[in-house]
Amino acid sequence: MSILMGYITVMTDSLATSIATLQEMVHAADVVVGFTGAGISTESGVPDFRSPNSPWMRNRPIPFDVFVQSLDARREAWRRKFIMDDLYRDARPSQGHLGIAALIASGRMPAVITQNIDGLHQASGLADHQVIELHGNGTYAKCLQCGRRYELGWVRACFEASGDPPDCEACGGIIKSATISFGQAMPEDPVRRAQNLTLNCDLCLVVGSSLVVYPAAAFPVIAKENGAKLVIINREPTPLDGIADHVIRAEIGLVLSAFIPRN
Structure with missing residues (x-):
């Protein structure tokens, strides 16, 4: 039995050999x-995206073109975003x-x-x-027009207070999580x-x-x-x-x- 950096596992000879080979290659x-x-x-x-019963399947990201074209879609996208954030906010x-x-x-x-x-x-x-x-990165948001960065706490407070996601304070553009959505370049x-x-x-x-x-x-x-x-x-x-x-x-x-x- 091997105890390694918080892991308690039965390390087989083959796994130990594989790790040693990796170390040699590196x-x-x-x-x-x-x-x-x-x-x-x-x-x-x-949670990952493709596992059975993944919460991503219940809160699928909204495609980029739909997000841009529809306020209703943006409302739903942010609602799903905050649900997912709450699921792993304590991840380290x-x-x-x-x-x-x-x-x-x-x-x-x-x-x-x-x-x-x-x-x-x-x-x-x-x-x-x-x-x-x-x-991209899901820990903050950006304006799609001018690129200004926004912290998610501010976006969420605005969203929960009014029911609508805020527009960019600098240019009035659409604010989106700084991730790359399906259909986005x-x-x-x-x-x-x-x-x-x-x-x-x-x-x-x-x-x-x-x-x-x-x-x-x-x-x-x-x-x-x-x-x-x-x-x-x-x-x-x-x-x-x-x-x-x-x-x-x-x-x-x-x-x-x-x-x-x-x-």
């Missing part, structure tokens, strides 16, 4: 790029997040590319520039940074992603085709397991705890 690499998906945050209590970074933060602190990983919108990578100690958010700067990092890494470490959401899931493929090693850590099989150099199916926090310095 230490042999000059540039590691991290690519994270929902699985790293489910260990923090954040998992051991997986801390493992990624440790890899970045070591200098081996310049930044992490993430599909997540929960801000837990920043909460683990990473600076904004060390987190490349392909799908991917953010140019994060996509460009992700592509550059992917093309310059020699190890791509995919953590907790189902690798079915495109175009984001194309980045590990780009890395592999450009000559990088590909490692996938996920509890379930992914479509890219067949081209990966190393696959670990285990609890993410348990695996990445191996990179957290011991006091």
